[in-house]
Structures are given as C-alpha cells and as structure tokens.
Amino acid sequence: MSGTDTRIPQTSEAVTVLLCGPAQRLRVWAQALGEDGRFQVVSLASTPDDFAAKLSIQPEAVLVDASIFTPQTLIKTMRRVSGVAYVVLPPLRGDALDKARRSLEAIEQVRDVYTVDVNLAVLKERMVGDVRMARQTNIGDAGAWDAPLANTIYRPVSTQVFTVWNLVGGTGKTTTSTSLAREIARRGYKTLLISLGAPDDLALIAGLSAEPNILHWMANPSPEGLKLALQNIDTLDVLAGFPDAFSGVASLDAPPEAPGSVRNLVETAMHMQYAVIILDTMPTERGFPAIMSSNGLILVGTPTLSGVWRTAEAYRTVQERLAGMHRISPERIFVVLNGIAGNEGQLSVGEWHRMASRHVGGSFPPIVAQVPYDAEVRRAHNARRLPDSERYLAGLVPLADAIAGSDMTPKNGRKRGLLRIFGGERS
Known part of the structure; x- marks a missing residue:
C-alpha cells in the first residue's frame, strides 16, 4: 500500500x-x-x-x-x-x-x-x-421510556419496533411473538402485533378469525384502514397475516415506497402512537422488509447444533448482508433460546453461545431469554389458544423487561428484578 x-x-x-x-x-x-x-x-x-x-x-x-x-x-x-x-x-x-x-x-x-x-x-x-x-x-434517565401517563400506563418517547425472525421456521418465533406482545400489552403499553406469515399460523394458534387481515389494510393503507383490520387479544391489538403463500410473497415483494409496503404499515402504526410494535415475519430473506422497518431484532433459536448455525447465520446476514441499507445496533439484537429441556440431546446454554460466537468470528448477542420446553404450549396450540403456563411465560419475562423496562411494576403487581442474561450484562 x-x-x-x-x-x-x-x-x-x-x-x-x-x-x-x-x-x-x-x-x-x-x-x-x-x-x-x-x-x-x-x-x-x-x-x-x-x-x-x-x-x-x-x-x-x-x-x-x-x-x-x-x-x-x-x-x-x-x-x-x-x-x-x-x-x-x-x-x-x-x-x-x-x-x-x-x-x-x-x-x-x-x-x-x-x-x-x-x-x-x-x-x-x-x-x-x-x-x-x-x-x-x-445517564440515569429511563432510557427510551418517559414519565407515566396515568397509574401504571407508560409511553415511550419513540416507538420500539422489533422483528422476530430466523432463517428457518419451526423455532417457535410465532409463539414467542404473540406471548411477548401480550405480556407487554398487559403491562400497560399500547402494543401492536403484526403477523407477516403466509399462510398465517398466528391467527390459527391464537384463536383469531382469518379475516380481517393484512390484505384488508393493504386495500386501504391508512390509519383508518388499519383500525378496521385489527383484531384483539385482551388489550393487545393484532393484525392477522396473509391467508395464503401467494398473496404473502407478492405483497412482501412490493417496493418500500409502495402504499401497501411493510415500511408504510409500520409508519402508519407509529403515527397511531403505538408504544411497541412486534412483527412476526417469514423466515429466509422474506423477512428483510420487516427487519429494514425495525429498530430492534429478536432471533429465536433452538438448543441444537443446527439451531446454533442457523441463528448465527441469521445474525451475520443482518450485520453483513444488510450493511449499508439498514443497521440495527447490536445492543438492540436479542437472542431467545427456545425449547430448553435440559437433556443430553441438547446443547447447554454456555455451549450454544460459545459455538455461536465462534461461528461469527467474534462477539455474539447475549441470550436474553431461556425458554423451557413445556408440553402445555403444544396443547394450547391444538386448542387454538395462547399458552398460559407460568413455567413457559416466566422464560420470556427477561425479554419483556429488556423491551418494556424491568424497573416498572406491571398491572398484576408482580415485581421483576434485574435481567439474567447469558453472554452479557444488562440491567
């Protein structure tokens, strides 16, 4: 040189x-x-x-x-x-x-x-x-969270937009998305869950109707159209996904500036003063429109060798392939290890994180949530309802704390301590 x-x-x-x-x-x-x-x-x-x-x-x-x-x-x-x-x-x-x-x-x-x-x-x-x-x-402020509006209701200074994703399906990201969004909504935040599944599993497992769905909003891409397309799970607003694979692929291929694009959908929701928006998106590159409309990312992996490889590759994809087009700060990328059974057929949390770090050739985001295997989750899905198992939901508490703030007391009165995170320190 x-x-x-x-x-x-x-x-x-x-x-x-x-x-x-x-x-x-x-x-x-x-x-x-x-x-x-x-x-x-x-x-x-x-x-x-x-x-x-x-x-x-x-x-x-x-x-x-x-x-x-x-x-x-x-x-x-x-x-x-x-x-x-x-x-x-x-x-x-x-x-x-x-x-x-x-x-x-x-x-x-x-x-x-x-x-x-x-x-x-x-x-x-x-x-x-x-x-x-x-x-x-x-320093010392509530971070992205401002003073309460009333009692335990809080509002963020700017909307938290998280995409839940991985390169493959079957990791439990739809259940994670739905349970996480419901928990945040229960804490008093105005929360929107958007499904980009095609065909949509979220409506099926959550007991929602197939219609209205995201196609209804795309036919009227406005705040009024979004209000008419929403369904509800308790205090959580939900936009159901695509009814079939063809409509999903065609819609997700729309350019960002198109009225019915994912980016415009997120923008519309932000204008409607949602505090938190969770996007449950399709695996592979079909998730890119959602990721590029978000300021946070949740990677859901499984405690196996293939789970390490797929999740590490997903992280590298976001950090390298999308570099120059969109950037999500590493501090806003959270990893969920789902389906931990503690048997000899699975990797330990420590092994999993060390292998992921080696695969990416450097530091890897910490595992914020360790979610145990629970047969109640499958029973709940078969009954078209969300799992209410305390054991399962407790595993997602640190993730909800990371997004909504662990220093706040939710409406049910249960207090939460500092986050227990593997591979990093956060409070």
Whole structure:
C-alpha cells in the first residue's frame, strides 16, 4: 500500500448518523464521515418519506440537506428526530430564509442551521461534542421510556419496533411473538402485533378469525384502514397475516415506497402512537422488509447444533448482508433460546453461545431469554389458544423487561428484578 492512511479508526462509542439529501450530497457526506472512526453512518435517505421511515433507527445525529423537502414537510419531520440534528437550507429569497431558520431553531433537536453548504471538519467536532453531552444527559434517565401517563400506563418517547425472525421456521418465533406482545400489552403499553406469515399460523394458534387481515389494510393503507383490520387479544391489538403463500410473497415483494409496503404499515402504526410494535415475519430473506422497518431484532433459536448455525447465520446476514441499507445496533439484537429441556440431546446454554460466537468470528448477542420446553404450549396450540403456563411465560419475562423496562411494576403487581442474561450484562 502506498501513501499514508489518514483515516481515524472506528471506536466502540462511534456516533451513529443518518444522512438525508440528494445523492451527490450524500456521497460527499458519507465519505467524509466514513473516514472518521468517531462516526458510523447507519443509513442514507434520499427522499422525505425514506428519511421519516429511517428515523425508527434512532440515530444519535442526523444531517439533512433540506433541498429535497417542502418547508412544511421539513418542519413536521424534524420534530420527530430523537437525536441531535443539523440542517442545510437551500438558497432562499427574501425573508423566506429567516422564516425557515427561525422555524427550525425553535425545534429542540436542531442544533444548527446552515445555508447552502457546511464546513464538515467544523461540523464533525460540533457533532461529537453535542452527542457526548446528550449521552451524559441521558445517564440515569429511563432510557427510551418517559414519565407515566396515568397509574401504571407508560409511553415511550419513540416507538420500539422489533422483528422476530430466523432463517428457518419451526423455532417457535410465532409463539414467542404473540406471548411477548401480550405480556407487554398487559403491562400497560399500547402494543401492536403484526403477523407477516403466509399462510398465517398466528391467527390459527391464537384463536383469531382469518379475516380481517393484512390484505384488508393493504386495500386501504391508512390509519383508518388499519383500525378496521385489527383484531384483539385482551388489550393487545393484532393484525392477522396473509391467508395464503401467494398473496404473502407478492405483497412482501412490493417496493418500500409502495402504499401497501411493510415500511408504510409500520409508519402508519407509529403515527397511531403505538408504544411497541412486534412483527412476526417469514423466515429466509422474506423477512428483510420487516427487519429494514425495525429498530430492534429478536432471533429465536433452538438448543441444537443446527439451531446454533442457523441463528448465527441469521445474525451475520443482518450485520453483513444488510450493511449499508439498514443497521440495527447490536445492543438492540436479542437472542431467545427456545425449547430448553435440559437433556443430553441438547446443547447447554454456555455451549450454544460459545459455538455461536465462534461461528461469527467474534462477539455474539447475549441470550436474553431461556425458554423451557413445556408440553402445555403444544396443547394450547391444538386448542387454538395462547399458552398460559407460568413455567413457559416466566422464560420470556427477561425479554419483556429488556423491551418494556424491568424497573416498572406491571398491572398484576408482580415485581421483576434485574435481567439474567447469558453472554452479557444488562440491567
């Protein structure tokens, strides 16, 4: 190699950045930030709708070229930013520039407004300082969770969107999705469970009707259409999946900007003020539209050698194959080990995690939930009801705590302690 490599090595505390603007501007910005290890560009957005959808990634900083927005859309969208924001305005005539600047500076998240261009060297130092200050301010807070609305009802500052997935079926992800969503809803959070199964097993095992389902929303992709397409399990809202494989494949192949896309479905639910959205998606690459619409991922594996390999490959797929298109922070990827029977035919939790780490050639997400085998789960499925076994549900408690907060007391009055996690430490 000739010459000197002046790039700054990336650190574990790199600032996550979302860039938005026309393609030519994005190339320049992405190269400048990509060469500085203090930053990690998590995604690029070239349209206002794409930017609004990718805010679900929850970047610590956003840099926006406002030339692709109308003034009204820009102000509305910037109010949804959760991190620090920097906006470059296009040339404007008369008092339009001052008006736009005042409107943006009135938004708490906007740290600075520039005209036409920005000095990237100066901006990078400003961005690092602002994010570090924001991190310090957030220490000791309730994380993504704000003060209670009333009694034990809490609301998140931004919607938690988790996809439950693996490369193969049969791992128990649909039962995990449904039981997890119901537990979070019971804690007082407005929760939506979306099934993307084709054909849909969720409606079958949960005792729901085949209709209305996701096709009804796709025929009317709006908040009103979603309300009409929902069914309920106690306090949990449920959108049943596809009635057959053909309709599912055709619909999931729709481009992200299509009105009936998964991304638009998640966006619609976010606008309806759901605190938590759980997507139970199809295995293989059919799960990508859901993953790319989420800010969290739950991998459900089984305690076998093939279970290790499939789950580790699923993790690598998300971290490598989708790199540059969508990023989910490793801290928001949770692993569930399902069907633990404790017999000689299965791997121990320790063996499983060590093998997964070796397979990916580095650190592997911790196993947040260890769910025991329970024959009651199969009996419940055959009776078209959700399992109510305390033994089974107790295994999912740490996962619900990781999403909804272990320091809160749920409506049933049972308190939960710190999470017990294999392969990592979280409280």
